[in-house]
Amino acid sequence: MSAPLDTIIIGAGTAGLAALREVRKRTNRYLIVNEGPWGTTCARVGCMPSKALIEAANAFHRRHTFDEFGLRGGEGLAADIPAVLRRVRALRDDFVQGALEATEDLGGHALSGRATLLGPRSVDIDGTAHATRSIIIATGSRPRVPEAWLAFGDRMLTTDTLFEQPTLGPRIAVVGMGVIGVEIAQALARLGLEVAAFTTGHTLAGLHDPAINAELTALLKQEMVLHTGAKAELREVPSGIEVQSGSNRVVVDQVVAAMGRTPNVEHLGLDTLGVPLDPRGLPAVDPQTLQVGNLPVFLAGDANAQAPLLHEAADEGHIAGMNALAAAPTHFVRRTPLSIVFADPQVAAVGQRLRDMEPAHTVTGTVGFGKQGRARAAQRNQGRLNVYAHAGTGRLLGAELCAPGGEHLAHLLALAVQQKLTVHDLLGMPFYHPVLEEGLRTALRDAARQLPKASDSDLAACTAIGVPALE
Numbered sequence: 035m036s037a038p039l040d041t042i043i044i045g046a047g048t049a050g051l052a053a054l055r056e057v058r059k060r061t062n063r064y065l066i067v068n069e070g071p072w073g074t075t076c077a078r079v080g081c082m083p084s085k086a087l088i089e090a091a092n093a094f095h096r097r098h099t100f101d102e103f104g105l106r107g108g109e110g111l112a113a114d115i116p117a118v119l120r121r122v123r124a125l126r127d128d129f130v131q132g133a134l135e136a137t138e139d140l141g142g143h144a145l146s147g148r149a150t151l152l153g154p155r156s157v158d159i160d161g162t163a164h165a166t167r168s169i170i171i172a173t174g175s176r177p178r179v180p181e182a183w184l185a186f187g188d189r190m191l192t193t194d195t196l197f198e199q200p201t202l203g204p205r206i207a208v209v210g211m212g213v214i215g216v217e218i219a220q221a222l223a224r225l226g227l228e229v230a231a232f233t234t235g236h237t238l239a240g241l242h243d244p245a246i247n248a249e250l251t252a253l254l255k256q257e258m259v260l261h262t263g264a265k266a267e268l269r270e271v272p273s274g275i276e277v278q279s280g281s282n283r284v285v286v287d288q289v290v291a292a293m294g295r296t297p298n299v300e301h302l303g304l305d306t307l308g309v310p311l312d313p314r315g316l317p318a319v320d321p322q323t324l325q326v327g328n329l330p331v332f333l334a335g336d337a338n339a340q341a342p343l344l345h346e347a348a349d350e351g352h353i354a355g356m357n358a359l360a361a362a363p364t365h366f367v368r369r370t371p372l373s374i375v376f377a378d379p380q381v382a383a384v385g386q387r388l389r390d391m392e393p394a395h396t397v398t399g400t401v402g403f404g405k406q407g408r409a410r411a412a413q414r415n416q417g418r419l420n421v422y423a424h425a426g427t428g429r430l431l432g433a434e435l436c437a438p439g440g441e442h443l444a445h446l447l448a449l450a451v452q453q454k455l456t457v458h459d460l461l462g463m464p465f466y467h468p469v470l471e472e473g474l475r476t477a478l479r480d481a482a483r484q485l486p487k488a489s490d491s492d493l494a495a496c497t498a499i500g501v502p503a504l505e
């Protein structure tokens with residue numbers, strides 16, 4: 035082996051590219067290696083094509099509101115599924131091109147191939163060993179599909195293949211109703227496909243709050259067949275693929291497996307690091323440094339299975355890129371947890387989860403959007419938002435919601451949680467009229483009623499007028 039490199043980045047997804055940005059500022063003695071297509075999971079098969087599909091689906095779905103608005107002719111609209119998918123791919127290609135530009139000037143620093151660890155300071159890349167002072171592992175994750183289901187061939191879809199299809203359905207099953215399953219099932223149903231969705235548990239979209247989960251479940255049941263609480267089994271029948279779940283049976287043309295994602299670590303040689311591995315084959319990783327034990331090895335992004343979200347992967351790549359070349363790793367303060375599911379109404383979770391809070395020390399403020407003025411004007415008056423606050427201090431701890439404009443409400447709530455604001459602090463802030471944020475204010479007022487009173491000379495104590503159109 036020649037003189038060691040300063041670092042090798044394994045994986046050129048979001049985490050790998052974020053690490054690369056930091057590494058390039060500090061050294062020229064690095065490699066980045068990627069197996070399979072470059073361009074990142076997010077741009078190729080993840081966040082971006084899924085949102086392009088969802089936008090088409092929601093645009094088409096809006097026709098159901100037209101009559102009430104006084105707009106005629108909506109029933110004459112049709113979803114041209116092949117055209118919808120062509121647009122998704124065209125946009126996707128553009129997003130991927132942008133991601134490819136991040137690595138196109140790297141020359142010999144960028145290698146295509148599979149990297150495998152030979153130890154904490156040595157990496158094999160397609161048969162050649164490379165000595166290195168540090169290693170950044172950012173190998174991402176892939177869809178989980180039961181081995182036996184692969185026998186259904188190209189009728190067994192995942193998000194890796196869904197957007198590549200020339201057309202879809204007309205009968206389609208989505209197995210798994212976590213964050214990805216909910217987004218995809220609703221989008222396909224809204225495009226006019228006959229969707230049957232299955233999930234083993236009773237919670238959808240990763241929700242923890244039973245009230246918000248009940249709201250989402252009821253709303254989705256208006257748009258698709260939804261079976262919860264039993265495992266789905268598949269078998270070939272003359273008319274297609276039969277999905278059986280408990281006493282429910284549905285025959286479909288295609289199945290989308292949305293049963294979670296597996297970190298890409300099993301072929302990485304993590305056993306050569308000499309640290310304990312959990313049943314998934316993962317070592318313990320410090321979330322503030324991304325370091326594995328006290329080794330010069332850093333594990334970032336979906337591959338560490340801590341928070342498989344784009345902004346977290348970017349942060350983790352940044353941390354790993356800096357720490358891999360530092361004399362001693364810096365402990366970074368991580369951001370307030372924030373996750374958004376692009377269902378309609380949008381689903382989001384902010385801050386602490388309900389199960390991690392002490393019920394005796396927590397108050398919940400709630401609002402239903404059924405009568406909320408602005409939501410009614412837009413025919414988007416569905417959903418619920420719960421905020422959780424500390425009963426003693428009034429400090430906002432977190433929130434879960436399934437609410438119109440949820441992505442924006444969730445960001446406001448995340449800012450408030452990270453700034454350690456109280457319910458009264460928030461009620462002292464301006465709320466315009468008529469906006470969806472007034473719904474959030476109603477939930478905050480509900481929480482405030484359960485907290486020690488704010489001073490009468492404080493505008494935070496200003497209560498609702500009691501007229502839905504005015505709040």
Ligand SMILES: Cc1cc2nc3c(=O)[nH]c(=O)nc-3n(C[C@H](O)[C@H](O)[C@H](O)COP(=O)(O)OP(=O)(O)OC[C@H]3O[C@@H](n4cnc5c(N)ncnc54)[C@H](O)[C@@H]3O)c2cc1C
Binds near residue numbers: 149
């Ligand atoms: C359908 C879908 C929708 C999503 N929507 C959202 C969303 O709306 N918002 C959000 O925040 N997140 C979303 N996500 C999650 C987000 O896309 C991921 O969290 C993020 O892309 C993870 O980035 P990463 O860098 O960890 O991994 P990746 O981008 O997957 O990169 C890992 C790379 O490493 C390569 N690799 C693997 N093993 C090796 C090896 N041994 N040697 C060399 N290279 C290797 C892989 O081929 C890949 O190119 C979505 C994901 C999916 C699938």
